Amino acid sequence: MELTDIIVKFILVFIIFAISLVIAMYSTYAERKIAAFFQDRIGPNRAGPWGILQPLADGGKMFLKEEIIPTNASAFLFIAGPSLAIMTACIGSAVIPWGQKLTIGSHVIDLQVADINVGVLYIFGVVSLGVYGVMIGGWASNNKYSLLGAIRAASQNISYEISMGLSIIALLMVTGTLSLRQIAEQQHSWHWNILYQPLGFLLFIICAFAETNRTPFDLPECETELVGGYHTEYSSMKLGFYLFSEYINMFISSAVMATLYWGGYNYPGMDWVLAHTGPAIGPLIGTAVLFAKIFLFIFFFMWVRWTIPRFRYDQLMDLGWKILIPLAIANIVITGIVITLIK
Amino acid sequence: MEPLSNKRKVIEQKPLNFLERAYLPAIVQGLAITMKHFFRKPVTISYPEEKREFSENFRGMHSLKRDEDGRERCTACGLCALSCPAEAITMIAAERKPGEENLYREEKYAAVYEINMLRCIFCGLCEEACPKEAIYLDGDIVPADYLRKDLIYGKDKLVEAPLNQKISFIPLPNSF
Numbered sequence A: 001m002e003l004t005d006i007i008v009k010f011i012l013v014f015i016i017f018a019i020s021l022v023i024a025m026y027s028t029y030a031e032r033k034i035a036a037f038f039q040d041r042i043g044p045n046r047a048g049p050w051g052i053l054q055p056l057a058d059g060g061k062m063f064l065k066e067e068i069i070p071t072n073a074s075a076f077l078f079i080a081g082p083s084l085a086i087m088t089a090c091i092g093s094a095v096i097p098w099g100q101k102l103t104i105g106s107h108v109i110d111l112q113v114a115d116i117n118v119g120v121l122y123i124f125g126v127v128s129l130g131v132y133g134v135m136i137g138g139w140a141s142n143n144k145y146s147l148l149g150a151i152r153a154a155s156q157n158i159s160y161e162i163s164m165g166l167s168i169i170a171l172l173m174v175t176g177t178l179s180l181r182q183i184a185e186q187q188h189s190w191h192w193n194i195l196y197q198p199l200g201f202l203l204f205i206i207c208a209f210a211e212t213n214r215t216p217f218d219l220p221e222c223e224t225e226l227v228g229g230y231h232t233e234y235s236s237m238k239l240g241f242y243l244f245s246e247y248i249n250m251f252i253s254s255a256v257m258a259t260l261y262w263g264g265y266n267y268p269g270m271d272w273v274l275a276h277t278g279p280a281i282g283p284l285i286g287t288a289v290l291f292a293k294i295f296l297f298i299f300f301f302m303w304v305r306w307t308i309p310r311f312r313y314d315q316l317m318d319l320g321w322k323i324l325i326p327l328a329i330a331n332i333v334i335t336g337i338v339i340t341l342i343k
Numbered sequence B: 001m002e003p004l005s006n007k008r009k010v011i012e013q014k015p016l017n018f019l020e021r022a023y024l025p026a027i028v029q030g031l032a033i034t035m036k037h038f039f040r041k042p043v044t045i046s047y048p049e050e051k052r053e054f055s056e057n058f059r060g061m062h063s064l065k066r067d068e069d070g071r072e073r074c075t076a077c078g079l080c081a082l083s084c085p086a087e088a089i090t091m092i093a094a095e096r097k098p099g100e101e102n103l104y105r106e107e108k109y110a111a112v113y114e115i116n117m118l119r120c121i122f123c124g125l126c127e128e129a130c131p132k133e134a135i136y137l138d139g140d141i142v143p144a145d146y147l148r149k150d151l152i153y154g155k156d157k158l159v160e161a162p163l164n165q166k167i168s169f170i171p172l173p174n175s176f
Helices: A003-038 A054-064 A075-095 A119-140 A144-175 A180-186 A198-211 A236-260 A270-277 A282-305 A313-342 B018-022 B024-038 B079-083 B125-129
Strands: A102-104 A107-109 B089-095 B108-116
Touching: A003 A054, A003 A075, A003 A107, A003 A236, A003 A282, A003 B024, A054 A236, A075 A119, A075 A236, A119 A144, A119 A180, A119 A236, A144 A180, A144 A198, A144 A313, A180 A236, A198 A236, A198 A313, A236 A282, A270 A282, A282 B024, B018 B024, B079 B089, B079 B125
Parallel strands: none
Antiparallel strands: A102 A107, B089 B108
16 A cells, blocks of 8 residues: 555545534534424524534533542443443444545545445444443443443344344345445445335334434433433533434444445436546535435434334334344345345 | 213224334324424524514513603602512602702602512502502513622613603712
8 A cells, every 4th residue: 555545544534534523513403403493493593603603612511511420430431431432433434435436637536444345244343332332331330320221222232233234134135245335336326225125224224223322212311211321420521422422323324324225425317427527526426415315314313303202111122122123034035035036 | 870971982992903003104194293393483582682572461670650741750658669569669768859840740759769670570569559650560571680789670770761851860869
């Protein structure tokens, strides 16, 4: 690898990192604003025009709050929890292909940090690491509500990871590869995987809601029962890290869903656009399309949050084990039969 | 037992059909409802910039009235303070000096007239008690403030502005 390649990769990593943090920041604003619109309100509108400086004000507040580590908490793990949560949230974006290869002059820039051939597996690994942040934080707080929240998070994530993995297997049978770059390229133009795997996508998005601890599966931080759930004892920026990692997770899972099922950076008529704009600008339009899809998914996450009430815990487990897993297995079987028949 | 009214309703408990059990159609329905609200005009009134119209008998901040010649109507009889259930009104009476006939209508007037806006419950009993039609709760909402002492309103804030600006307004010695 040449030095320029390494520099380009570093710049790309920096940009993706900055973008995911900014999106996470503005997701908090968007969440409040969208919640307001769904409830016939106006939402935050005091900090800057239309309140667009609200996330900065919130962040400043978070930094200035008193930092409390409970006496009986394990200080090291107490700090490790949120750090792990935000770290695992941030590294998920490494394998997502943000666009086609960009050609500037003689340079070919790959808009993907790491094109590893087990990209889907990597995403899964990172997602399952994510629960450790929550678990360690909840355990280290030495508080019964935190612990209950952490236990809920752990069992919920494990239950839904199974059906998520099974729903992905059907997709992998269709695509025949684990590399996200290849999966994205196979969906050229309008050949999106959602057309072949509608049930798989439905299962995947339900599991994504559970994995990101979003309503209707936000039981780990269920206010009515558990005060604040796993982050009851947290204050200041450590709490901010937990909240932030939730929003980054939402962004990453939206990106994964868009890439796996909704064509990633592909859109109908992209060849025509690419031929007319050239290899330096054309791929960036694809990237913009990918981001539009991601924002739509983030909006959908919020839309569902302000529509559906929270599940009860036994209902959550029922849905995960008795409905989603059998459905996912049925999906695999049907996909297998159809593939064999076509061949 | 015989039903006492005809309002009793027998609730059928039908088992849920497949679509109802699948839960997803209901979610889509719910999403449609929230989306309808998304485009609805917000009901919020952004208070300091926008104000809701008051009803005709709204009771807001008090004002001490002047008569048609611009003289203060209040004669410091103390009936308002007596009627006040929150004990928000205090006053100190003074005798009108010769030459002040253009300022005070009666021979006795309130040199100090204070209403504690934190105590006032805006019941309007002072209005009713006043024999001189000197006090009315016809103002705006009392604005917020940072210090308690700033919410004790004296005559400078309560007395109506002079009708005829030609009458020179002599600041009262005791008011603040």
